[in-house]
Amino acid sequence: MRGRNIKKAAYPYILWTALFVIAPMFLVMANAFSAADGSFTTANFARAFEPIYLAVMWRSVELAAVCTAICLLLGYPAAYFIARLRLKSRGALLFLVIVPMWMNFLLRTYAWLTILEKNGVINSALEFLGLPKLNLLYNSGAVVLGMVYNFLPFMILPLYTVLEKTDGTLVEAAQDLGASRAGVFFRVTLPLSLPGVLSGVTMVFMPAVTTFVESNLLGGNHFILIGNLIEQQFLTVYDWRFGSALSVILMLIILISMGAAELAGGAGEET
Amino acid sequence: MERFIDLIKVSKVFSENTVVLDKVDLYINKNEFLTLLGPSGCGKTTTLRIIAGFERPTSGDLQFEGRSILNLPPYKRPVNTIFQKYALFPHLNVRDNVAFGLRIQKMDEKLIKTKVEYMLSLVNLAGYGRRRITALSGGQQQRVAIARALVNEPEVLLLDEPLGALDLKLRKEMQLELKHMQQELGITFVYVTHDQEEALTMSDTIAVMNDGRIQQIGRPEDIYNEPKNAFVADFIGESNIISGFMPRAFVVEFSGASFDCVDKGFGENSPVDVVIRPEDIKLRPAEDCRLKGIVDSVTFKGVHYEMIVSAPDGAKWKVHSTKQAPAGSAVGLRVGPDDIHIMKSGKLGFGETTGGG
Known part of the structure; x- marks a missing residue:
């Protein structure tokens, strides 16, 4: 009885997903494989x-990877510290x-514009000096700076x-078995936090590889990423x-990179 | 035996002025199996953690073979710990868990392999090396924890209620196995438990702790037979503890009668606590005894029956006997001079009957 009620509660979400996720995906697929006259073609992919x-x-992909790596290098110590x-103090x-x-998010990126531009905050300060x-x-x-910031x-x-949930007795056990602070970190804390690394990498890489706002505002008109290219096709060139x-x-790029990350994380857990 | 680990006036005060340990003096001999026994919150685990190096005493000193090791971090101390919840590394398999300490010592991988295999066979886990920790039962995890500690050949093994999570049968088996290993390998064991039976079974020496102090330290037999105070008597085994009065040496009065006893040295006309073990009380016909009462309840305990006998003065006596007297019947209680243990008057009130865990 309870189970059925819970199932019913999920209907609005299922409807939402069907209308706004699954249906559009099919539309995109259909568009991608059709020629101007509506017939099937792979020319768009070619x-x-x-x-x-x-x-x-x-x-x-390169910029997204760089951005993800920088976020990891900055974010891990920060998360560990907090x-x-x-x-x-944590709160x-x-x-x-x-x-x-x-x-x-757009406003924050505009803020960087005023900081970095020719007569912006930094250059004014340099001029003053x-x-x-x-x-x-x-x-x-x-x-990359804009992406990392966002x-x-x-x-x-x-x-x-993940780090907050690290079991303190595991740290003590490692110390007890002779591990110094660095030893504890590399042999216990870091491997145990890999699931967190994985979801962090996913959550940064995905928006980074699809973004068009940072590249548009901070990269200028000639700085084209795949996100900008898609935006142009839909809004400027009308080649849907x-x-x-x-x-x-x-989507395939994201799927493959996430699959690879998952595999790497899983392999780390097996050993 | 030589003095090996020395705790000298060790105190530990946590913030908000909670005194966990109060000037504890304790020494542990080489190859000794010493058990710290007490109820939760008595300071036994803190004592263990101070020896391991996870806690620093507020005052006092900790010495290994006469040298202070207070400033040594845990990873430099010649001890290994078996933690209450095992603390096995979930990201490593059984073999890598056991090899953890050896890898840190940068030992040759071939040698590590041999040692790990040997240790796993010692704890009856040969062939389990590649299993994931999460795929093991509680008893198996326990064995991995033991192997992981022992493979480092520590001079001292610290065990924090290591069998607490196991079921009774497994616990009994592991008690014997641990004791066997300790004798075989000649390692000093410091064992923490709140289970008095476990302590009595395994230990060479028991230190009974309460309120951050050591109440009594000695061989299991001495602790059981000659408890030093009412707390120890109450905690170790089951006891009837009642208030009494000693007019002179070798005579004690309680429950309105006078009895011969074997104790002296409490002074004349002094109030005392009288401790009598339930199994030392013999049931006799009421007319033959000075202590008598009505059986309140009978409980079958396996080896014996436990009967609660109400005395006319309101005292309730706990009696263990292989023969049962039916509830409601009048019985006499016989105690010999050897069965009466006298101790300095404590806090326990008149006629209270209490049983230890």
Whole structure:
């Protein structure tokens, strides 16, 4: 009886998913495989594998990977540090991690624009000190900076959740068996936190590889990632079929990278 | 036997002024099986954690072979611990758990393999090396924990209620196995438990703790037969503890009668606590005895019956006997001079009957 009621409670979500997730996916698929006259074709995909588009895809994956790596390197120590604090201070620091997310993501990126631009905060300061101005904007560094800034909380939170639950007696057991602090970390704490690393990597890599806001605002008009390419196909060029094919490829890229990450994480757990 | 581990006036005060250990003096001989026995919160686990190095005493000193090791971190102490909940590493399989300490010592992998295999066969887990920890039963996990500690050949093994999570039958088996291993390998064991039977079965020496102090330390037989105070008598085995009065040496009065006893040295006309073990009381016809009462209840305990006998003065006596007297019948209680243990008057009130775990 209870089970049935719970099942009924899930109906709205199932309906939602069917309408707004599954149906659009089929539409995208259908578009991706159709020619202008509506007949079946793989030409859209063939076009996507032209060198110019491959370069865009490669750049997207590369930048997303760099962004994910930086988030991991910054986020792990932060999460480790927060998880080891007393309860009160933990709450305060987690709050600071989350607070930027209260503001719209677009606005936060615009804020970076004003900091980095030619007459922005940094260059004004440099000028004041009599130093030459720097070209901080419209390069891949600025794009990665924007992505790291926006996605870092998605790395810290899952890592914190896992690290906070680390069993203190396992740490003591490792010390008891002769492990120094570094030994405890590399032999126990780090391997046990791999599930957190995995979800953090997933939650950062996915939005990073699909983003078009950072590349648009901080990378400039000529800085094209796969996200921008898709956006252009739908909103500027009105080639929905090619845009759909690119979307399908992007989904495959995500699927494959997540599969690889899952495998790596699983293998770590087996040994 | 030589003095091996020395705790000298060790105190531990946690914040908010909770005194967990109060100037504990304790020494442990080489190859000794010493048990710290007491109720939860008595300070036994804290004592163990201080020896292991996980806690630092507020004051006092801890010495190994005459040298203070207070400033040695846990990983540099010649001890290994078996934790209450085993604390096995869930990300490693059985073999890698056991090999953990040896790998840290950077021992040759071939040698590690031999040692791990030997240790696993010693704890009856040969062939389990590749199993995941989560795929093992509680008893098997317990054995892995023992193997993981012993493979490092520690000079001292610290055990924190290691059998607490096992069922009775397995616990009994493991008690014997642990004792056997301790004798075989010649390692000093410091064992923490709240189970008095376990302590009596396994130990060379028992230190009974309560309220952060050692109440009594000695051989199991001495602790059981000659408890030093009412707490020990109550905690070890089951006891009838009642208030009494000693007019002079070798004579004690309680429950309105006078009895011969074998104790002296309490001074003349002094109040005392009288402890009588339930199994030392013999049931006789009421008219033959000075202590008598009505049987309140009879409980079958397996080897014996436990009867609660109400005396006319309100005292309730716990009696263990292989023969049962039916509830409601009038019985006499006979105690010999050897069965009466006298101790300094404590806090327990008149006629209270209590049983230890």
